[in-house]
Amino acid sequence: MEDNKNCGCGCGCGHEEENTSGCGCGHDHDEEETxxxxxxxxxxxxxxxxxxxxxxxxxxxxxxxxxxxxxxxxxxxxxxxxxxxxxxxxxxxxxxxxxxxxxxxxxxxxxxxxxxxxxxxx
Known part of the structure; x- marks a missing residue:
């Protein structure tokens, strides 16, 4: 069973931070926090x-x-x-x-x- 971790951006999209391409949550996961x-x-x-x-x-x-x-x-x-x-x-x-x-x-x-x-x- 796949872990359903938050991506780390606070959007709750359910994707792991390392695997967020195409998750559809609307956040740019490639953008680094300033x-x-x-x-x-x-x-x-x-x-x-x-x-x-x-x-x-x-x-x-x-x-x-x-x-x-x-x-x-x-x-x-x-x-x-x-x-x-x-x-x-x-x-x-x-x-x-x-x-x-x-x-x-x-x-x-x-x-x-x-x-x-x-x-x-x-």
Whole structure:
């Protein structure tokens, strides 16, 4: 009997990671996960974060990250937003400075990641 393991992308397609060609789950299993290592102010070590999305809001680029360990070990992971810029191979992450900017960025990310939200729905 064949093992029915998850492919590792979280899609639940039931295929082993090594044998995912043509599984039809809609994910690109050949694409490697992109990680950025972030050092938080209250921690002395770097934390590997999965890049969820790079997107634009009000003419500025932002990045959505989630700690890799949380993504792998939890149903829900904390999403972190930063201003994002690149200069060649150098990546610059800057903190979002106001609650209003954070709310706008989170709203754009939610719409991009989860689709349009209707305030009328309960």
């Amino acid at each position: 990680l950025i290592y972030v050092t938080f102010e209250d921690e002395d070590q770097e934390v590997a974060c999965s890049v969820l999305s790079i997107f634009e809001c009000d003419g500025r680029e932002y990045i959505a990250l989630a700690p890799k360990e949380e993504v792998e070990n939890a149903d829900e992971a904390e999403v972190l937003f930063y201003r994002f810029s690149e200069d060649g191979d150098d990546v610059q992450l800057d903190d979002i400075e106001t609650d209003e900017e954070w709310d706008k960025v989170a709203s754009v990310f939610d719409e991009e990641f989860f689709g349009p939200f209707d305030d009328e729905e309960e």
